[in-house]
Amino acid sequence: MTSAVGEKLNFLSASEASRLIRAGEISATELLQDCFDQIHRLDAELKAWVHLNPNISFAEARAIDEKVKSGARLGRLAGVPVGVKDIYNTRDMPTQMGSPIWKDFTPGNDARVVYSLRMADAVVAGKTTTAEFAVHAPAPTGNPHNPAYMPGTSSSGSAVGVAAYMVPIAMGTQTAGSTLRPASYCGIFGFKPSFGVIPRTGMLKTTDSLDTVGFFARTPDDLEILFDVLRVHGRDYPISEAAYSDETRQSKGPRPWRIALARGPKWNDAEHYAQQALLAFAKHVSNQPDIILTEIELSPSFSRAHDIHAIIYDKTLSYYFKEEFRQHTLISPIMYEIINRGNRITLETYQRALVEQSALSKEFDALMTQYDAILTLTTGGSAFKGLDSVDRPDSCLVWTLCGAPAVNLPVFQNDEGMPFGAQLVARRYNDILLLRLLRALREQNIIPSRTHPHPALADVEQ
Secondary structure, X not given: OEOOOOOEHHHOOXXXXXXXXXXXXXXXXXXXXXXXXXXXXXXXXXOOEEEEOHHHHHHHHHHHHHHHHHOOOOOOOOOOEEEEEOOEOOOOOOOOOOOHHHOOOOOOOOOXXXXXXXXXXXXXXXXXXXXXXXXXXXXXXXXOOEOOEOOOOOOHHHHHHHHOOOOOEEEEEEOOOOOHHHHHHHOOEEEEOOOOOOOOOOEOOOOOOOOEEEEEEOOXXXXXXXXXXXXXOOOOOHHHHHHHHXXXXXXXXXXXXXXXXXXXXXXXXXXXXXXXXXXXXXXXXHOOOOEEEEEEOOOHHHHHHHHHHHHHHHHHHHHHOHHHHHHOOOOOHHHHHHHHHHHOOOHHHHHHHHHHHHHHHHHHHHHOOOOOEEEEEOXXXXXXEOOOOOOOOOOHHHHHHOOOOEEEEEEEEOOOOOEEEEXXXXXXXXXXXXXXXXXXXXXXXXXXXXXXXXHHHOOOOO
């Protein structure tokens, strides 16, 4: 089916689709059908999905259509299909976490975020592919701009599902760069909110002080809706609620936006074309009348971030997967390598790393009282050819380590048309301010209001 603007319905954003479903102009079933048609057309090559059950998904869509007909109150994501990374529990679909050990395991309950999505009347389209236990072993998923190229781990299936117009929105996670990096390589918006403000109940745990819920969309508006639907609200969460209720903190007021350009750790590992693209973009941003952009140099403390992260990450994985390691039931060599490293890290070294993480987070928080956001590269260039390629070092994990909200801006392409992104990072708990900055950049045509499909993905019947 085509919408009023002449597109197949799967090309609608989540906010557009929900509005049309509420108005009775399209049905949730029709929208889901177009999404499944796109999945069936492309997924044999892209491999973004590990589990689909149309019977379950269409039953959910029909239930939404019945609510529309009855005049019942509808949630903010009424009828919108969503992809769920296969590390979140789903009561009616398997959750195998990229591992054959857990093949066909159905937990019988929903993760908190899946519950929140369903309470908002979203439709779970299926489970998207992930790396083994969301670590580093790549899934078989291809980049929608060229399937021979990597899409980024470990939320690759969710990013590809959104970028390939199979679903408008999808869930990911980030422990280092697993939301922002796939968003960069696939040319879409990706958002990693502040650490701890979206509950992790009912999802795979790998690293207690780093694991963060993230998500993907093709418009900034959809990021705002998802954040509000999924985050914690109310007086039971006093720290975040105080920050989000503080309008002086979440609004710039009459002054200009204050953005800091930071080349950041691992800048020298970025491709020259990526460095030049960011600097040119920063110059364009600085020319806007309501923005003050200042280039800053991060303190030497931030150069320690990758080492601190590696200690915490490796040690925690060696704890959570000690039985699989002992029984030799893991499948990827990289998992054994990480756990071997973790086993050699002493408890004292791990505890010192946690102290360093806390200190770096406080230093970043103090720095960000002066700025609304830091602008830097998301990845050091576009995706590499080969699904088992290893990423260049980038700065994504620095902001994860600091618990800060970060968003990928799909604003760059290399000479071959492969996308990569810039990244905006804000102070922890300044998520609303960051999303408002995105809105301002969109209104000034600095960033796109929506991403546009690769020509191969836009083959729709008019």
